[in-house]
Amino acid sequence: MVLSAATVVPLALSSTAAHAATRVDNPFVGAGVYVNPEWSAKAAAEPGGSAIANQPTAVWMDRIAAINGVNGGMGLRDHLNAAVQQAAGKPYVFQVVIYDLPGRDCAALASNGELGPTDLPRYKSEFIDPIAAILADPAYANLRIVTTVEIDSLPNLTTNAGGTPTATANCDVMKANGNYVNGVGYALAKLGAIPNVYNYVDAGHHGWLGWDSNLQPAIDTIKQAATASGSTINNVQGFIVNTANYGALHEPNFTVTDSVNGTSVRQSKWVDWNQYVDEASFAKAWRAKAIASGFNSNIGMLIDTSRNGWGGANRPAGPGPKTTVDAYVDGGRIDRRFQTGNWCNQSGAGLGERPKAAPEDGIAAYVWVKPPGESDGASQAIANDEGKGFDRMCDPTYTGNPRNNNNMSGALPNAPLAGAWFSAQFQELLKNAYPALGTSTADTTAPTAPTGLAATATSSSVSLSWTASTDNVGVTGYDVYRGGTLIGSTNNTSFSDTGLSASTAYSYTVKAKDAAGNVSAASAALSVTTSAGGTVDTTAPTAPTNLAATTTSSSASLTWGASTDNVGVTGYNVYRGGTLIGSTTSTSYTDSGLSASTAYSYTVKAKDAAGNLSAAAAVTATTQAGTGTGGAGCTATYKVSSDWGAGFNADVTVTAGNTAIKSWKVTWTYAGNQQVTNLWNGTVSQSGQSVTVNNAGYNGAVGANGSTSFGFGASYSGSNAVPTLTCTATS
Numbered sequence: 001m002v003l004s005a006a007t008v009v010p011l012a013l014s015s016t017a018a019h020a021a022t023r024v025d026n027p028f029v030g031a032g033v034y035v036n037p038e039w040s041a042k043a044a045a046e047p048g049g050s051a052i053a054n055q056p057t058a059v060w061m062d063r064i065a066a067i068n069g070v071n072g073g074m075g076l077r078d079h080l081n082a083a084v085q086q087a088a089g090k091p092y093v094f095q096v097v098i099y100d101l102p103g104r105d106c107a108a109l110a111s112n113g114e115l116g117p118t119d120l121p122r123y124k125s126e127f128i129d130p131i132a133a134i135l136a137d138p139a140y141a142n143l144r145i146v147t148t149v150e151i152d153s154l155p156n157l158t159t160n161a162g163g164t165p166t167a168t169a170n171c172d173v174m175k176a177n178g179n180y181v182n183g184v185g186y187a188l189a190k191l192g193a194i195p196n197v198y199n200y201v202d203a204g205h206h207g208w209l210g211w212d213s214n215l216q217p218a219i220d221t222i223k224q225a226a227t228a229s230g231s232t233i234n235n236v237q238g239f240i241v242n243t244a245n246y247g248a249l250h251e252p253n254f255t256v257t258d259s260v261n262g263t264s265v266r267q268s269k270w271v272d273w274n275q276y277v278d279e280a281s282f283a284k285a286w287r288a289k290a291i292a293s294g295f296n297s298n299i300g301m302l303i304d305t306s307r308n309g310w311g312g313a314n315r316p317a318g319p320g321p322k323t324t325v326d327a328y329v330d331g332g333r334i335d336r337r338f339q340t341g342n343w344c345n346q347s348g349a350g351l352g353e354r355p356k357a358a359p360e361d362g363i364a365a366y367v368w369v370k371p372p373g374e375s376d377g378a379s380q381a382i383a384n385d386e387g388k389g390f391d392r393m394c395d396p397t398y399t400g401n402p403r404n405n406n407n408m409s410g411a412l413p414n415a416p417l418a419g420a421w422f423s424a425q426f427q428e429l430l431k432n433a434y435p436a437l438g439t440s441t442a443d444t445t446a447p448t449a450p451t452g453l454a455a456t457a458t459s460s461s462v463s464l465s466w467t468a469s470t471d472n473v474g475v476t477g478y479d480v481y482r483g484g485t486l487i488g489s490t491n492n493t494s495f496s497d498t499g500l501s502a503s504t505a506y507s508y509t510v511k512a513k514d515a516a517g518n519v520s521a522a523s524a525a526l527s528v529t530t531s532a533g534g535t536v537d538t539t540a541p542t543a544p545t546n547l548a549a550t551t552t553s554s555s556a557s558l559t560w561g562a563s564t565d566n567v568g569v570t571g572y573n574v575y576r577g578g579t580l581i582g583s584t585t586s587t588s589y590t591d592s593g594l595s596a597s598t599a600y601s602y603t604v605k606a607k608d609a610a611g612n613l614s615a616a617a618a619v620t621a622t623t624q625a626g627t628g629t630g631g632a633g634c635t636a637t638y639k640v641s642s643d644w645g646a647g648f649n650a651d652v653t654v655t656a657g658n659t660a661i662k663s664w665k666v667t668w669t670y671a672g673n674q675q676v677t678n679l680w681n682g683t684v685s686q687s688g689q690s691v692t693v694n695n696a697g698y699n700g701a702v703g704a705n706g707s708t709s710f711g712f713g714a715s716y717s718g719s720n721a722v723p724t725l726t727c728t729a730t731s
Contacts, residue, residue: 207340
C-alpha cells in the first residue's frame with residue numbers, strides 16, 4: 001500500500017478539539033502524525049512491508065542539500081506541504097531530524113557529515129537559518145513541528161572527549177572548540193523562537209549514558225548548550241533516547257536490583273555496572289534528573305522504538321538460569337546484541353512498539369525517528385560525496401574496540417551507505433518484530449489501588465493526598481470520588497474538593513488508571529468532616545527566618561527558622577530563581593544536581609491549610625569549585641567510578657602544582673558512614689569519618705604539573721555524597 005500525501009494516519013489514541021497552533025505540553029496527544037510518502041512507498045514495495053507502510057516516521061535533514069531535496073526527492077517544504085494535506089485541518093505532528101553539526105559524529109565514521117570542525121558559520125547560515133525560515137512559514141502554523149536536535153553530538157562530549165578511556169581526537173577537538181555546544185544552542189534558539197516548534201534534544205541511550213559517571217555530566221552538557229548562543233532552557237520541550245539505536249524498551253526478565261547467589265546483576269558482563277537495563281527506565285530517570293538540574297517540569301521524553309523489538313524465535317520466554325549472574329542475564333535478556341555499544345545494522349533486531357502517544361507514565365510518545373530499512377552505515381568502504389566514511393563497527397567481521405568492550409560488531413553484511421535503503425535489514429526487522437506484525441500487546445493489567453489516602457479540611461474544602469499507584473506499563477492519572485460520584489481527575493497524587501458545607505462529613509475514594517483504560521480497585525474510603533463555619537482564614541504565616549545555605553560542588557542545603565501562623569503552618573515551598581522546586585514540612589531542604597562554581601538564588605515561603613503563603617525569605621548560595629581543593633603544592637579530585645548501593649569504587653587523581661613534589665597526602669571527611677575497605681597505590685588510615693591517604697613509596701614524586709592516582713573500594717549505607725578533598729605536599 002502506497003500512501004498519498006492526503007492520507008491521514010493518526011496515532012492510536014482519542015482525538016481532541018484542541019487547535020494545533022496552541023502550545024501544549026505533549027504535542028503527540030490528540031494529534032495525527034505525518035507519514036513520509038517516500039519512505040512509505042519503499043516500505044510498501046517490500047514483501048510484507050504494507051503491514052507497516054502507514055506508520056509515521058521522521059524526515060531527516062542530514063545535509064544542506066536535503067533542505068531542497070536530493071536527486072529529485074522531496075525537500076523540507078515538500079514534506080511540510082504534504083503534512084498540511086494529511087492533517088486536513090486537524091491537529092497534526094510533523095517530525096524532523098536536525099543533523100548536520102560541524103565535525104558531526106566525532107566518535108564514529110559512518111555518519112560523518114559534510115561540515116568540518118570549524119564550519120559553525122556555515123552551519124548557522126546555510127543549514128539552520130534556511131530550515132528555520134521554512135518552518136516559520138505561516139502556511140505551517142497549524143502543524144506541531146517536533147524536532148530531534150543533533151543526535152549523538154553532546155553525549156559524545158561526555159564519553160568520548162576530555163581524557164576518557166574512549167576519547168577520540170576528533171571529539172577532543174569538538175569539545176575544545178565549543179562548536180557542538182554553540183551549534184546546538186544556536187539551533188535551539190532559532191527553532192525555539194517559532195511558536196509551533198517543539199525541540200527534543202538527543203540524550204543517547206541507556207547503554208551509553210546509564211552510568212552515574214555519564215548521566216549527570218551529559219545533562220549538564222546539554223544544559224550548557226541549551227543556554228548557549230542566545231538560547232534558554234525554555235527552548236527545550238524534552239529529550240529523545242535510543243535515536244536510531246536498538247536498546248530494548250523493557251527488559252521483562254530481570255531488573256537492575258536482582259542478584260544471583262549474592263552477586264548483583266550489575267556485575268554481569270552485559271549490564272557492566274550500569275544503573276539501567278532498558279530505555280524506559282533510563283528515559284524516566286533522565287527526565288527526573290533533568291528537571292532537578294533546572295529544566296522545566298513539563299518536559300517530555302520520546303523513545304525511538306523503530307528497531308528495538310527483538311522478537312522472533314530467539315526472544316527468551318523467561319529468565320535465564322540462576323547458575324551464575326551472567327547465565328541469568330544472558331539467558332533472559334531480550335536485547336540479543338553482543339554488547340550495548342553496538343549500533344550498526346544489528347543482526348536479529350526487529351521492529352519495536354508502533355508509534356503511540358503517552359504510552360506510559362513519564363513518556364510523551366514512542367516514535368519511529370529512524371525509518372526502518374535505512375542503513376546505519378556501509379559494510380565496506382564506498383566512495384561518496386556525502387562525507388560518510390567507513391566505520392568498522394558496520395563490518396560483520398570486526399572484533400570491536402574499547403567503546404564496545406572489544407566485542408564483535410554484530411552488523412549485517414552487504415550494507416549500503418548510511419541512509420540508503422537496505423532491503424535485507426528491512427526484512428530482518430519485519431521477521432523479528434515485537435509486537436509481531438498483525439498482533440497486539442494490549443494492556444489488560446490494571447494499576448494497583450492508591451494507598452495512604454489522607455486529607456486536610458477547612459469549612460468549605462477538603463485537600464486529599466495519597467501514595468502513587470504502580471502499573472505494568474504506567475499510571476496516567478487518578479479519578480477522585482465523593483460518596484461514589486466521580487468529582488474530578490488529576491495526573492498528580494493530590495486533589496482539592498471545594499464548595500463544601502461546613503461541619504459536614506464526606507467520604508472519598510481514589511482509583512488509578514492507565515493509558516489502556518484499565519482502572520484500579522478503589523482506595524480505602526476516607527471520611528472527612530469539614531470544620532465549623534465562621535471567619536475564613538486569610539492570615540498568612542510569618543516569613544521564615546534566618547534562611548541559610550551550605551553547599552558542595554553539586555548541592556545546596558538550606559535551613560531556616562520556623563514560621564508561625566494564627567491557625568498553623570502546614571509546610572514550606574522552596575523556590576530556585578523564582579521556580580518552585582519542592583515542598584517540605586520540615587525547616588530544611590537540599591537541592592541537588594547543581595553545577596559547580598555557580599550562584600543560585602533561593603526563596604522559601606511558609607504556607608497554611610487555607611493556602612495562604614507568607615512573604616519570602618531569600619538567600620544566594622554559590623556552589624563549591626569541583627570535587628577537590630588545593631593544598632600546598634598539589635590538588636586532588638575524587639570520582640566515583642562505580643556504585644552498587646551497598647558499596648562503591650572511587651578514583652582520586654593527585655596533580656602537582658608548578659613545582660615538582662616529593663610526597664603527598666590527601667585528606668577528607670565523609671558526611672555519611674562510608675568505610676574504606678581496600679586501597680591501591682597508597683596507604684590509608686581512617687578514624688570515624690576522617691580519611692587520610694599517603695603516597696606509596698613509588699608514586700610520591702610527581703613532576704611539575706604532573707599527576708598520579710590512587711583508587712579504593714568502600715562500603716556504605718544511606719547516602720554517598722562526594723567529599724571535599726585537601727591535598728598537601730612536600731617539595
